[in-house]
Amino acid sequence: MTAASTPTAPDGLVTRSHGGNVPTASRGLRFTSYDVDAFEVPGGREEDWRFTPLRRLRNLHKGAASTGTATVSVDAPREVSVATVGRDDPRLGDGGVPADRVAAQAWSSFTAATVVTVPTEQRVADPITVTVTGPGVDKVAYGHLQLRIEAFAEAVVVIDHRGSGAYAENVEFVLADGARLTVVGVQDWADDAVHVAAQHASLGRDAVLRATAVSLGGSLVRQAPTVTFSQPGADAELLGLCFADDGQHLEHRLLIDHAVPHCKSNVVYKAALQGEAAHTVWIGDVLIQAEAEGTETFELNRNLLLTDGARADSVPNLEIETGEIAGAGHASATGRFDDDQLFYLTSRGIPEDQARRLVVRGFFGEILQRITVPEVRERLTAAIEAELEAVGA
Amino acid sequence: MSTLQIKDLHVSVLTDEAPKQILHGVDLTVRPGETQAMMGPNGSGKSTLAYSIAGHPRYEVTSGEVLLDGEDVLSMPVDQRARAGLFLAMQYPVEVPGVSMSNFLRSAATAVRGEAPKLRTWVKEVKQAMSELDIDPSFADRSVNEGFSGGEKKRHEILQLSLLAPKIAVLDETDSGLDIDALRVVSRGVNRFQEQHTDAGVLLITHYTRILRHITPDVVHVFAGGRIVESGGAELAHELEEHGYDRFTPKQEVAAS
Numbered sequence A: 001m002t003a004a005s006t007p008t009a010p011d012g013l014v015t016r017s018h019g020g021n022v023p024t025a026s027r028g029l030r031f032t033s034y035d036v037d038a039f040e041v042p043g044g045r046e047e048d049w050r051f052t053p054l055r056r057l058r059n060l061h062k063g064a065a066s067t068g069t070a071t072v073s074v075d076a077p078r079e080v081s082v083a084t085v086g087r088d089d090p091r092l093g094d095g096g097v098p099a100d101r102v103a104a105q106a107w108s109s110f111t112a113a114t115v116v117t118v119p120t121e122q123r124v125a126d127p128i129t130v131t132v133t134g135p136g137v138d139k140v141a142y143g144h145l146q147l148r149i150e151a152f153a154e155a156v157v158v159i160d161h162r163g164s165g166a167y168a169e170n171v172e173f174v175l176a177d178g179a180r181l182t183v184v185g186v187q188d189w190a191d192d193a194v195h196v197a198a199q200h201a202s203l204g205r206d207a208v209l210r211a212t213a214v215s216l217g218g219s220l221v222r223q224a225p226t227v228t229f230s231q232p233g234a235d236a237e238l239l240g241l242c243f244a245d246d247g248q249h250l251e252h253r254l255l256i257d258h259a260v261p262h263c264k265s266n267v268v269y270k271a272a273l274q275g276e277a278a279h280t281v282w283i284g285d286v287l288i289q290a291e292a293e294g295t296e297t298f299e300l301n302r303n304l305l306l307t308d309g310a311r312a313d314s315v316p317n318l319e320i321e322t323g324e325i326a327g328a329g330h331a332s333a334t335g336r337f338d339d340d341q342l343f344y345l346t347s348r349g350i351p352e353d354q355a356r357r358l359v360v361r362g363f364f365g366e367i368l369q370r371i372t373v374p375e376v377r378e379r380l381t382a383a384i385e386a387e388l389e390a391v392g393a
Numbered sequence B: 001m002s003t004l005q006i007k008d009l010h011v012s013v014l015t016d017e018a019p020k021q022i023l024h025g026v027d028l029t030v031r032p033g034e035t036q037a038m039m040g041p042n043g044s045g046k047s048t049l050a051y052s053i054a055g056h057p058r059y060e061v062t063s064g065e066v067l068l069d070g071e072d073v074l075s076m077p078v079d080q081r082a083r084a085g086l087f088l089a090m091q092y093p094v095e096v097p098g099v100s101m102s103n104f105l106r107s108a109a110t111a112v113r114g115e116a117p118k119l120r121t122w123v124k125e126v127k128q129a130m131s132e133l134d135i136d137p138s139f140a141d142r143s144v145n146e147g148f149s150g151g152e153k154k155r156h157e158i159l160q161l162s163l164l165a166p167k168i169a170v171l172d173e174t175d176s177g178l179d180i181d182a183l184r185v186v187s188r189g190v191n192r193f194q195e196q197h198t199d200a201g202v203l204l205i206t207h208y209t210r211i212l213r214h215i216t217p218d219v220v221h222v223f224a225g226g227r228i229v230e231s232g233g234a235e236l237a238h239e240l241e242e243h244g245y246d247r248f249t250p251k252q253e254v255a256a257s
């Protein structure tokens, strides 16, 4: 088993046998717990919350009661099993344990979880689509989703988020030995939506995760993916493509925990920002523990400010506890839209709006190129085009 | 008919502090089919003139006129100037990461020609133009100018000249950074453009005379201190080759003060 070796059994969310401050063994530095009361209510100064506008969080951090339901529908081929399970399902928690108060709140508050399982050695050719629709304007909902890719199985999953309201959830990606999962999460929310998601990925031996976060819609979206390697030889690539408009707050907080030898991770997140008070946050924590010899990791964050008044915060953080690594690095850069590029393109007759689009598309091109599933890439290209239309770039 | 007229042009460059005046009254007419060379020392304002014609936002025209076939160029946005038939081969072509050369060329040709070129003929046309300039076909898939050597960038400027077929081409130091072979290839490209478009005019901005051994100018201007200080025939270029710009530089100080 992977992260089920955490000291608390998943049903601990009901019995809470561990009380207050028991840190889990596998997460080197971070405190994790299923218990919402084990976390203080954030005030805004905490490292974890300092960038998040708490006032807009619809009290998800202060115990907001569930007042609605988010619908989760799954479109998958027959060989994939899709189940709606209760809180006591023993598989829940295999991917990881909440590490902040909202994630713990979601864990304590959901009523039913969706578990999608791709059986051993099954190769699913067509993408599986999971559609999550928010609870509706002014409503609050909590949810839970788990994708289980069994040994040597392969699948592509698109998770679509749409609709209104406030929604907090835990999402687990549980990859057994040799499993391969390509997952694309699209934040296509309505303008009012608030979404806080903790994504827990646990990778078995030689497992391959390709995760892409596409953040376009919503008022406030905060996603915190954690990748845990339980066995050597695994490979995780986390891509992010983010387009923040007027007043949007789009936050990504990544933690990649290299606790075992010979795993690889690669992170490329890019954000374009346009409009007054558009705000993106990218935190990239990579931890290479003493045992994680032969680790290879790189993370890159680039932000493109298309207009004045937009702000991008970027904090890469690489902690290395062993000298025996294959390679490690990070880079982060935030720049304004380059007037010289615009001049060059328009001086060749290309109209200004088209030239802007070329530059922004070019900026994201590196990420789109890495998306190998044609349907998904087309979908994203179309989404970016729509975004560019909408903001009149 | 393609005539470029520049009348008493005054231009300032926008800086972090106050705008700084660079051009102090430039008068120039390039007639159909003409090649005019504009030569001058570093910092005399040659690129400023080129950018002002093309409409770079960092340059502010404080007075004067630029007319293309009698039409007011200065009131046009940058892209419209290009569609009206102006082309600037830049001294420092800009890198545009993530935009492929082929996508860029096609977008530009579509804009300038008013309709998308037919794909079949377009591919041939680009291939042909690239081979004439000794450009490897693999450049089509690379990002615009990204990681190109100085010489490769200049070849691609001339590639654009040949595909966009403007009425007036301003070539800003297209010769700089080229080795002897590349200079020959690029010069041939410019000459071919003029043979194929006998009405087009070329304003060739350069610091050195060596490109004038490949491209014969009808008129040579000496540019110093933000204005034209002398005009003549090809013999003026020879004089500059022998004696340099010394004779003209005192005037630059006068003009700049």
Ligand SMILES: Nc1ncnc2c1ncn2[C@@H]1O[C@H](COP(=O)(O)OP(=O)(O)OP(=O)(O)O)[C@@H](O)[C@H]1O
Binding pocket: B013, B014, B015, B020, B022, B040, B041, B042, B043, B044, B045, B046, B047, B048, B049, B091, B173, B207
């Ligand atoms: N942003 C700026 N701030 C201050 N001065 C500037 C700025 N841009 C240009 N200049 C000045 O304007 C003058 C003219 O520059 P320009 O580039 O037009 O010269 P040039 O004749 O093309 O020179 P070169 O032969 O080196 O290409 C120079 O003195 C230059 O330093």
Ligand SMILES: [Mg+2]
Binding pocket: B046, B047, B048, B091, B172, B173
């Ligand atoms: Mg110059």
